[in-house]
Amino acid sequence: MTNLKSAKLKGKNTYVNTSVAELIELAVKRGEGVFSDTGAFAVSTGKYTGRSPKDRFIVRDSITEDKINWGKVNLSIKEEIFDVLYNEVVEYLNKKDLFIFNGFVGSLGNYKIPIRVTCEYAYQAMFANQMFVRPTKDELSKHIPEFNIISAPGFKAKKGMDGINSEAFIIINFTKKVVLIGGTSYSGEIKKSVFSIMNFLMPQKGVLPMHCSANKGEKGDTTIFFGLSGTGKTTLSADLDRKLIGDDEHGWCNDGVFNFEGGCYAKVIRLDKEKEREIYNAIKFGTLLENVALDENRKPDYNCASVTENTRAAYPINYIENFDSDGFGKEPNTIIFLTADAFGVMPPISKLTKEQAMYHFISGYTSKVPGTERGVSEPKATFSTCFGEPFMILKPSVYAKLLGKKIDESKADVYLINTGWIGGSYGEGQRIKLSYTRKMVNAAISGKIKNEEFVEHPVFKVLMPKNCEGVPGEVLNPRNMWKNKEAYDVKVLELAKRFKENFKRFEDVSQDIVMAGPSK
Template sequence: MELKLEYINIKSCKSVYRNLTVSELTEFAIKREEGILSNKGALVVNTGKYTGRSPKDRFIVKQNSIENKVNWGETNLPIDEIVFDKFYDEVTEYLENKDVFVFDGFVGAMKEYNLPIRVICENASQALFSNQLFRRPNLEDLTNFHPQFHVVSAPGFKAKGKEDGINSEAFIIINFDKKIILIGGTQYSGEIKKAIFSVMNFLLPEKGVLPMHCSANIGEDKKTAVFFGLSGTGKTTLSADPERKLIGDDEHAWCNDGIFNFEGGCYAKTIKLDKEKEHEIYNAIKFGTMLENVVLDENGQPDYNSNKYTENTRAAYPLEYVDNIEKSGMGGSPETIIFLTADAFGVMPPISKLSKEAAMYHFMSGYTSKVAGTERGINEPKATFSACFGEPFMLMNPSVYAELLGEKIDKYNTEVYLVNTGWLNGGYGRGNRIKLSYTRAMVKAALEGRLKDVEYLEHPIFKVLMPLECPGVPSEILNPKNTWEDKEEYDYKAVALAEKFKENFKKFKNVPKEIIEAGPEIKIVQYA
């Protein structure tokens, strides 16, 4: 049955191709010179000027229905509906007499909460991306399909920046009343995925469901664990456990029936991809996978070490390309939550247990640190905070998500641990990074419940609970101060980081006292 798009003002298209196969989309992309094939058959696309998300170009239409619900600010920029309408008219006119590629599918593995979406693309390669990243429908679904949100992506349409009332030639505009996401000027496919996930993160709390920017896995005992962490903390590495099935790598939600994955695929970073250490990602890069901004040699072999176009090289592939997955995309309510941080200051414990209030505090903080070793002459680490471990995609006030987290921790008696995958004994540039084998042992002990009954010591500044023992880990490193030769310097560095936590937390208004008090406390340690 031919699909007509006049109902959303997209008229007179040359052809509308709906839910083509992977082979058909790949063939179209090559014929249209959108990309070329690698030696393993993956479609390799260069996204041009925009090789990553463009946060200053993402807007939300300010409307009465959502005005008091959105956490407006630098990550959630408002835009007038008149500007959206102007762009929408121009983009739909731009698509006239062009081939258009449509993907109809779902976001969310659990039927009760999934979102039927229609992605309308100028490029066949972006339709392939959507097919591989979202949840694919069956023939019965397509027969009676009613999308609840639309994405219209026209990378070839360039805006005029300030003249058009925006910041550049690129734009990602979310209109909740019209249920349309309009994307123009950028070919980076991650904008499609993250815009839709941002919509889910806004809609689900209204249903009492907690959206989470996290990975998740499930053991043979059917016990579920989720892993929160910003880039570089080891979230993907630690959740890819050969003894546990991967539920998903990036976005999930927690409802009364358990957790469910948003996605039908993975959008993995490939820079410095190692065949031995990351064999599951490496082996998934084959026909049907889309590579973005990866450099090929003369034989079509990807050079994963090259950052010629960007450090943010990516592979988009369906979950079925990974062997050890939970095919349903669902799991029970998590018995264990792991917050990951890569503390380059060397002061956070390798693992610590959090009370519900402390979990809410650290969830709202979303701390890690970045090292500037790639920049000449800069060796000092920098503290980074991203609320809910995914601030750019959480449209509501972080307290909304934190309150839901606290309720679910209470209801399901979930254990929460903060795991530091960063440095000890002096911090970055002086000390050593915590061994991955130790981190794996700590995570394993937490997931197996082997830290429930051990003795704990409260950290005097961060107030988290440090276990005095952990299977497979030297006891002396469990209190990070033990690893420092200069104990006074450790306290100085710990207080300095605690001050950064407190300064960051000031931006949150009307937070209950017990949550604030669960955060770090500035203490001056006296030395003889």
């Protein structure tokens, strides 16, 4: 069996912790991308414009055997296959120039893990520099990586090799502390592999890893936002009146909430200059644009989805006007779950008990709508455990129990906010106005909404406020907004049934959490 220590990555020339400006200069010379009119560097990731979940594997060994939630999401692979691919990738990369980033994941000292990202492309080293926690000169001089992430987009696996499904592969080896990525240029594979590592390690230290954004107010009050892609997590947490702690990945320890990253990876399809000003203004020199269409004047066309709906911008967090340089906040006062319900039946805002919070956390519900994915012609209920199933690689009950414990200790208020449709399903109703959603978020964060009168939803049992400052009263109860009330009643039961069917797969969840779900 291969000894990884004897297999050294050398490369023709190596560029270690090269400045972003120089990396961009090198990327231009190498033909990796072009400048947009904003100064951002735009690249195409080719065949793979998003994650490739069927090509992500975890080496099954004594460390992972009993811990990983094995199945269709967490695919196992033999160590022997990893070793063969590792040797082939090393041989391939040793003929290339290599671009290396030495830094950290985790902004809080006790949970800061040193990583090394070795890339075939200069722009991916730029991505790593912008996305992870950058070291000080002193930290860099003492840096010894605990995990190595190796990205070789130009190396393609032999399809049909034992356990490998295509030319692309993303393999995490927790024993040898290596992530091996090949066949795909999509930078998100680097980011999410590191997130998966943290989601494996942090619970062992009593830390709840979270796929969430977080911000804090002038008095230090912290809010976290859980939500899948397209629910508004990044948009709603970027608030000029509150400091952004981070937009995607955090840990909740006994001291509070800390950012895993040093940057943001925002989805920019249909980016609106007025509604999402903070993100729009962050797209400048030093920002990486992935698969964003440029017109003849190199102006980004954020409305164009001809390549993919998953257009992205990666930039350091300090590009947001009001960011928190420490990447840390106190224990949260408010927890917000975001869902984009395309069935048009979930309340725009509702208050959850601890058990309901755990139920909806495990469920991780949102909707896919036509146009976002091939084959989706009508709204499709999507359930992603813990609002990040592909990356939350332990058993769901591990994360849910940690969340329940943290809610008990912090006494945080939990709200479920629907950023999707009202007055009908997708195609009939309308998307809830962002201005209304912001009013509801602000009412939850300030605590004002707690003083309102609530009524229980007849099916989902969550508590709906009768009033919220700045939001028309009829909007707050979704049934009010449907012209055909009977059609609403049918649709809400249809969605409730999908919740129940999905929850059947969680066998190790306590009955009080199961009973917190829909009543019908």
